[in-house]
Amino acid sequence: MAVPEHLQQHLTAGRVLAAAYGYRDRFAPSPTGVLHLGNLQTALLSWLAARQAGGGWMLRIDDLDTPRNRAGAIEAIQRDLIWLGLHWDGPPVLQSERRGTYHSWLSWLRRSGRLFACRCSRRELAGQPIYPGVCRQARHSWGMQQQRLPSWRLRVADDDPHGSGDVVLRRADGFIAYQLATVIDDISFGITDVVRGADLREALPAQHSLFAALGEDPPRFRHGPLLRDARGRKLSKREASAGLEPLRAAGMDAPAVIGCLASGLQLVPPDARLSATELLDDLTHKDITALIS
Missing domain, CATH: 3.40.50.620 (HUPs)
Incomplete structure (x- = not known):
């Protein structure tokens, strides 16, 4: 896209x-x-x-x-x-x-299929330096669920040379990620x-x-x-x-x-x-x- x-x-x-x-x-x-x-x-x-x-x-x-x-x-x-x-x-x-600029890029990345909703908590991911891809194939809602928003992660290829894992671009509290x-x-x-x-x-x-x-x-x-x-x-x-x-x-x-x-x-x-x-x-x-x- x-x-x-x-x-x-x-x-x-x-x-x-x-x-x-x-x-x-x-x-x-x-x-x-x-x-x-x-x-x-x-x-x-x-x-x-x-x-x-x-x-x-x-x-x-x-x-x-x-x-x-x-x-x-x-x-x-x-x-x-x-x-x-x-x-x-x-x-x-x-x-x-x-903020409007960041949200515009975020919206485009989501529409282009590059993002996925992640509902993993910090506790569940504690001790794992790279995100293990738990929610990558799941079909989570993008909205509020059990009074919590998901984080939005960039889908990064397994063979990505940088070794970052799937990067959070919008936090679960709704803030644009650093x-x-x-x-x-x-x-x-x-x-x-x-x-x-x-x-x-x-x-x-x-x-x-x-x-x-x-x-x-x-x-x-x-x-x-x-x-x-x-x-x-x-x-x-x-x-x-x-x-x-x-x-x-x-x-x-x-x-x-x-x-x-x-x-x-x-x-x-x-x-x-x-x-x-x-x-x-x-x-x-x-x-x-x-x-x-």
Whole structure:
């Protein structure tokens, strides 16, 4: 079943943007709280890679999971990035404002026979890293049954090289799944490269399977190193999660924070002080992508 014209427009727009920029990345935090130091290190690395390539850097807010969103978090994310000098191109994109787009793609995938309704509970699937295909051949209702909606899964071939299993595209609570929204956005906004945290490496198989199902090439995905202090020691989650406020309260300004993050990436010596732009200039002869894989 061919992609309808109104969805083809998304594909065309993405290709135009990708061609115009050559290199286009996105930083996509969820507004569940302040940006922690791990987020900020990833943002810095992503920004540096995009600017070193002469490309674009987009800010996308992944705010679809509304029960987890915190009031004021979107504004705080933008303030922190601006304070650090990590400026993005164009207006921020809020996924909550693109629900119609995601539902249009979801509807087309369902009409084309690529989806099936799955009524497996999390408890039933516990301990199974790949969905075992329990509901793939069943004829479950798409609507409410025993006060529960089904999840909607993409039917992925058994010989799919990515090993993702059948990917959830709409959750049982009715929310659009992260995998669908992020893939559609990467296509629509011409994302060619994604530098993100190592914790998202496990999302690769599902995203690759969905790109393949849509007949689109995925971006080049690379994953930054774990957050470490200036001595190379891994920071604990508690140390990393507080964000910028404790650093500001301790008297650190933006150049000091950039220096701290950059020294954690072993780009500069400990106690360095420099702006994001100065750091970029200092790295003229050092390939940022060598730090990520």
